[in-house]
Amino acid sequence: MPEEDFTPKLRNLMQSVGISSFKTLSSATGVSEWQILCLRRGKLEQMRVEVLLKLSKVLQISPCELIATFSTGSSDSQVLSFAVKTEHLNTNAKLLQEIADLRREYERIMLTLEQQRDVLQQEFRQSSLQILESLLLFWPTVAQKAKDNPHLEAVKILPLVQKPLEKLLQAWGVEAIASVGAEIPYNPEYHELLQGTAQLGETVKVCYIGYRQADKLLYRAKVNRL
Structure with a gap:
């Protein structure tokens, strides 16, 4: 035929x-x-x-x-x-378009987050520099005077370092674990023995303070048995 x-x-x-x-x-x-x-x-x-x-x-x-x-x-x-074939083709095309749209949205979100991170980092650096302003401005002069006069009492220059540092830690929400010389009950979660062993609750003396930020432990306080 x-x-x-x-x-x-x-x-x-x-x-x-x-x-x-x-x-x-x-x-x-x-x-x-x-x-x-x-x-x-x-x-x-x-x-x-x-x-x-x-x-x-x-x-x-x-x-x-x-x-x-x-x-x-x-x-x-x-x-x-x-x-039927056209329906399958259209379905696949829609899925591919949705995937492409999701990819573009993901890239847009990632770009936005990257830009926000840069802004936040800049703001963080700026706020930290403002807190440390007095230290940054006066410390080089004090350090030079200390070199010129070895007998300069350290107690006179401690506030220059201590106050800005305390303000910075407070701004970051960082708290000290005990204070140097404090006698406290031993807790291995927050304290680290410099030597020997100690039982939970046994009185120990703080040699180096530790730090925590909210519920996060940053550094254990270093302690010794009495």
């Missing part, structure tokens, strides 16, 4: 949209001339769904009408098959 020739039907559709040749149709749709030949011969089963969609768009005809026009067998079954 000779193949049915759908070329006249295709030419009529091409003429209605101002396309004069199959080469021009191929260029306009991005579909190969071999695929167009399959359409002219009614071999839709050899054509991909996305190819039919491209042709229907340029020829300004619905995909289902395109199949019905160029079908050699049962058009209803081919239209149904095409509809």
Whole structure:
């Protein structure tokens, strides 16, 4: 049985949209001339769904009408098959678009967080420098005077260091664990023995203070048994 020739039907559709040749149709749709030949011969089963969609768009005809026009067998079954394939293709396209949208949103959020982190770091540095301003301005002069006068009493320069440091720790929410020389009950969670062993609750003496920030332990206080 000779193949049915759908070329006249295709030419009529091409003429209605101002396309004069199959080469021009191929260029306009991005579909190969071999695929167009399959359409002219009614071999839709050899054509991909996305190819039919491209042709229907340029020829300004619905995909289902395109199949019905160029079908050699049962058009209803081919239209149904095409509809199912088109639905799958559209679903995949939607999923890919959603993934692309999520990726763009993720990149936007990461960029925003990066910018916010830079701003927060700058603000943190600025606030810390303001607290340490007196130390930064006067410490080099005091240090030089101490070098020039070895007998300069250390107690006179301690406030210059101590007060800015206390303000900085307070601003950061850092608390000291006990004080140097304090006698306190031993707790291994917060205290570290410099030597020997001690029982929980045994009185120990603080040699070096520790620090904690809210519920987080930064450094254990170093202690010795009495």
